[in-house]
Amino acid sequence: xxxxxxxxxxxxxxxxxxxxxxxxxxxxxxxxxxxxxxxxxxxxxxxxxxxxxxxxxxxxxxxxxxxxxxxxxxxxxxxxxxxxxxxxxxxxxxxxxxxxxxxxxxxxxxxxxxxxxxxxxxxxxxxxxxxxxxxxxxxxxxxxxxxxxxxxxxxxxxxxxxxxxxxxxxxxxxxxxxxxxxxxxxxxxxxxxxxxxxxxxxxxxxxxxxxxxxxxxxxxxxxxxxxxxxxxxxxxxxxxxxxxxxxxxxxxxxxxxxxxxxxxxxxxxxxxxxxxxxxxxxxxxxxxxxxxxxxxxxxxxxxxxxxxxxxxxxxxxxxxxxxxxxxxxxxxxxxxxxxxxxxxxxxxxxxxxxxxxxxxxxxxxxxxxxxxxxxxxxxxxxxxxxxxxxxxxxxxxxxxxxxxxxxxxxxxxxxxxxxxxxxxxxxxxxxxxxxxxxxxxxxxxxxxxxxxxxxxxxxxxxxxxxxxxx
RNA sequence: CGCGGGAUGGAGCAGUCUGGUAGCUCGGGUGGCUCAUAACCACCAGGUCGCGGGUUCAAAUCCCGCUCCCGCACCCA
Numbered sequence: 391x392x393x394x395x396x397x398x399x400x401x402x403x404x405x406x407x408x409x410x411x412x413x414x415x416x417x418x419x420x421x422x423x424x425x426x427x428x429x430x431x432x433x434x435x436x437x438x439x440x441x442x443x444x445x446x447x448x449x450x451x452x453x454x455x456x457x458x459x460x461x462x463x464x465x466x467x468x469x470x471x472x473x474x475x476x477x478x479x480x481x482x483x484x485x486x487x488x489x490x491x492x493x494x495x496x497x498x499x500x501x502x503x504x505x506x507x508x509x510x511x512x513x514x515x516x517x518x519x520x521x522x523x524x525x526x527x528x529x530x531x532x533x534x535x536x537x538x539x540x541x542x543x544x545x546x547x548x549x550x551x552x553x554x555x556x557x558x559x560x561x562x563x564x565x566x567x568x569x570x571x572x573x574x575x576x577x578x579x580x581x582x583x584x585x586x587x588x589x590x591x592x593x594x595x596x597x598x599x600x601x602x603x604x605x606x607x608x609x610x611x612x613x614x615x616x617x618x619x620x621x622x623x624x625x626x627x628x629x630x631x632x633x634x635x636x637x638x639x640x641x642x643x644x645x646x647x648x649x650x651x652x653x654x655x656x657x658x659x660x661x662x663x664x665x666x667x668x669x670x671x672x673x674x675x676x677x678x679x680x681x682x683x684x685x686x687x688x689x690x691x692x693x694x695x696x697x698x699x700x701x702x703x704x705x706x707x708x709x710x711x712x713x714x715x716x717x718x719x720x721x722x723x724x725x726x727x728x729x730x731x732x733x734x735x736x737x738x739x740x741x742x743x744x745x746x747x748x749x750x751x752x753x754x755x756x757x758x759x760x761x762x763x764x765x766x767x768x769x770x771x772x773x774x775x776x777x778x779x780x781x782x783x784x785x786x787x788x789x790x791x792x793x794x795x796x797x798x799x800x801x802x803x804x805x806x807x808x809x810x811x812x813x814x815x816x817x818x819x820x821x822x823x824x825x826x827x828x829x830x831x832x833x834x835x836x837x838x839x840x841x842x843x844x845x846x847x848x849x850x851x852x853x854x855x856x857x858x859x860x
Numbered sequence: 861c862g863c864g865g866g867a868u869g870g871a872g873c874a875g876u877c878u879g880g881u882a883g884c885u886c887g888g889g890u891g892g893c894u895c896a897u898a899a900c901c902a903c904c905a906g907g908u909c910g911c912g913g914g915u916u917c918a919a920a921u922c923c924c925g926c927u928c929c930c931g932c933a934c935c936c937a
Contacts, residue, residue, distance in 0.1 A: 402936085
């Protein structure tokens with residue numbers, strides 16, 4: 391494997407960032423940091439971005455009386471801020487309203503032209519919302535907002551011949567050439583493919599969707615979300631002028647997405663790429679969702695978790711750690727204040743943090759050269775490479791517990807006076823092991839690892855995870 | 861309807877493929893240690909493994925039936 395290209399999905403900026411997207415960022419970032427450590431800094435590219443077009447945003451902006459661009463600028467800034475607050479090491483950030491992206495999406499459209507045709511689109515249109523509604527959105531056949539019956543409206547749109555690629559996609563996914571993980575999701579996608587794939591509408595009349603990228607050669611039509619948003623991944627790679635460096639057959643290309651948007655990433659996106667004659671991603675990893683106190687997060691329930699306040703109180707590392715360690719990698723997981731605090735105290739403060747001080751002090755007393763005990767070997771890591779973040783962290787925690795147990799059994803504080811040479815040797819081994827473990831955990835909690843490094847350099851104890859009052 | 865996933869001590873999970881005295885983390889209790897962020901270590905309590913049948917010397921694990929929960933196309937990480 392030569393290079394690795396990792397993306398998170400691009401969140402729609404009609405609402406502020408929440409904890410679920412923070413998890414996706416943390417996952418992508420842990421992968422990026424791991425592969426950088428293993429393959430070298432310049433061998434890895436980690437991409438983030440935002441999805442900024444669409445009638446929903448246009449409408450919301452109008453309601454608040456500001457220009458759509460100003461509106462998306464404001465929310466996008468919050469996503470950028472979240473990345474910074476979480477200490478995310480992304481190499482680039484693609485906004486779908488940027489010029490380079492418009493160019494990229496337009497070019498992708500052109501490359502897919504042979505599979506794009508005009509057809510009547512029938513949909514249920516609510517004139518109050520000024521947008522098409524899906525059957526699912528309706529409540530008793532009425533628009534939930536306006537309590538009116540949406541009109542069946544027909545308009546001419548462009549369609550993409552997705553159905554044509556269904557057999558090929560099935561083949562690629564079955565063989566793992568396009569790997570969908572976890573297995574459960576792969577089966578789900580294969581199930582969808584078996585049920586049959588329809589051609590998809592990829593444009594809207596400009597009158598109904600003005601906030602978007604114009605269809606090349608047809609000023610009356612605007613691209614619908616598929617081509618517009620999904621193409622951000624190749625925009626980030628440099629499409630259409632210089633993407634070959636990253637978007638090629640040799641690079642391991644990984645999309646980290648939520649299970650809710652797996653369908654688009656596993657079927658529509660590869661379909662577009664096949665049509666355009668571009669390489670396909672290698673792996674699509676779909677994570678689950680986070681519930682808050684075992685309930686779906688919703689504004690009306692008031693149980694939405696704000697990542698910013700959490701980070702402010704406990705630090706980015708603790709939040710990243712919880713999201714990667716305690717939300718199952720392949721399923722939904724729960725967040726609650728109690729659980730978070732238990733993990734913060736039990737695993738971070740009492741184990742990883744406290745053990746550092748135990749060892750640094752013992753190292754000092756045994757006259758060990760602590761700064762020389764930094765082991766440096768990042769090997770292959772099947773857990774991380776396989777997105778099993780929980781297992782990966784659990785392994786490290788088990789190792790920390792092992793050292794704690796050995797310390798109790800060995801009683802080095804007695805050995806230091808009775809058998810100083812033996813004590814020094816044992817303590818140095820622990821210090822080496824501890825450094826190794828911390829280095830592995832640095833992918834999850836980079837700032838804490840920096841503190842460990844500092845403690846080793848100076849020989850001074852440091853509070854990795856200070857007690858927090860709650 | 862159908863398809864897929866799940867149901868294991870108070871909580872969260874592993875074990876099910878390849879049957880053989882039910883395991884881990886947290887929480888609770890008792891004791892130990894004193895190097896450390898009142899941290900660490902040991903031990904103990906606690907489970908009819910969703911329900912009912914069947915196969916077997918032996919079933920959480922295999923087979924049949926049932927109950928309940930969750931997800932399934934353009935809203936959502």
